[in-house]
Amino acid sequence: MSVPVTSFGLLSPSDRPKILLLGSLPSVQSKASDFYYAHPKNAFWPILFSAAERPMSDAVEEKLALLEQLNIALWDVVAEAVRPGSLDSAIKPDSIRFNPIDLWLQSTPSVKAIGCNGATAHRLLLKAFGDQLANYDVVKLPSTSPAHASMTFEAKQQAWLQLIHHAL
Numbered sequence: 001m002s003v004p005v006t007s008f009g010l011l012s013p014s015d016r017p018k019i020l021l022l023g024s025l026p027s028v029q030s031k032a033s034d035f036y037y038a039h040p041k042n043a044f045w046p047i048l049f050s051a052a053e054r055p056m057s058d059a060v061e062e063k064l065a066l067l068e069q070l071n072i073a074l075w076d077v078v079a080e081a082v083r084p085g086s087l088d089s090a091i092k093p094d095s096i097r098f099n100p101i102d103l104w105l106q107s108t109p110s111v112k113a114i115g116c117n118g119a120t121a122h123r124l125l126l127k128a129f130g131d132q133l134a135n136y137d138v139v140k141l142p143s144t145s146p147a148h149a150s151m152t153f154e155a156k157q158q159a160w161l162q163l164i165h166h167a168l
Contacts, residue, residue, distance in 0.1 A: 001050060002082045002083070002084045002144075003082075004033065004080045004081060004082050004095060004124055005025055005026065005080065005081060005082070005083050006079065006080045007025055007026060007075070007076035007078060007079050007080070007099060008026060008030075008035070008036060008075075008076065008107065009075075010073060010074070010075045010099075010104065011036065011064070011067060011073065011074040012067075012073035012074075012108075012116050013065070013067045014067065014068045014071045014072070014073070016071065016110035017071050017072060017073035017108065017110055017111055018071040018072075018107045018110055018111060018113065018167050018168060019070070019071060019111070019112070019113045019114070019115060019163070019167045019168075020072075020073045020075065020101075020105070020111050020113070020115070020162065021071070021072055021073070021074050021075075021114075021115045021117060022072075022074075022075055022076060022077050022101070022115070022116050022121050022125060023036070023037075023038045023074075023076045023077070023117045023118070023121050024076060024078055024088050024091070024117070024118065024120045024121040024124060025076055025077075025078045025081055025083060025088070025091065026076065026095070027039055027042075027145075028085065029085035029086070031033045033045050034148065034165045036063075036074055036154055037144065039145075039146060041146035042048040042145060042146060043144040043146075043153050043157070044117065044144040045058075045063060045091060046153070046157075047144060047153075047156065047160045047161070048063075048066055048067075048070065048072070048156050048164075049066060049139055049158075050157060050161070051070060051160070051161055051165070052066055052069055053135045054066065054069075055147055059073035068087055070164060070168065071098055071110075071140075071167075072081050072164075073108070073111070074099065075099060075104075076121075076129065077098060077101065077116075077121050077124045077125045078091070078096055078097070078098060078099065078124060079099040079100075080095075080096075080097045080132060081095045081096045081097065082095035086147075088118065088120035089120075091120070096124070097121075098124070098128045098129075101125070101128070102129050102132050103156075105132075105136070106161050107165045109137075112136065112137060112139060112167055113125055113136060113138075113139065113163060113166070113167040114137070114138045114139070115139050115141050115160070115163045115164075116138070116139065116140050117141055117142060117144055117145075118140075118141070118142070118143030118145065118148065119120065119143070120141060121146075122138075122140035125138070126138075130134065137166075137167070139163050141156075141160055141163060142155070142156045142159050142160075143156075144156060144160075
């Protein structure tokens, strides 16, 4: 049997985040690097740096400052699950344990929008907490994963920037 993959903790450098961005579960590369979206071909950080009109940086300190500047909190829907490899399609449904997103949202009234990084994060969020999200603008964003190659970087960027700029 595979060892369960665990998510990172909530990253919320801002005192009053306006946007909660949710992934499904960290990739193998991210777990090895011990930070969100560490695969060099993942579009997540380039898109966020472009939203702030800042040059791309691989430094964790710069990424944390970026999240604070954009009033973004970052987390995963899934706290723990068995998933061989990095593909969301490999997550074993009966092994999923969710992060307490509902409790965090209740204690963080500044959040107005929730962006889901891909279809799996969106589907799992609605499955676990759908009846508690009526007061939020919940958006299914195109996955920034390099596995989602059917969409160009520019198309992904446009969708993500629309949410970020609308919520700020």
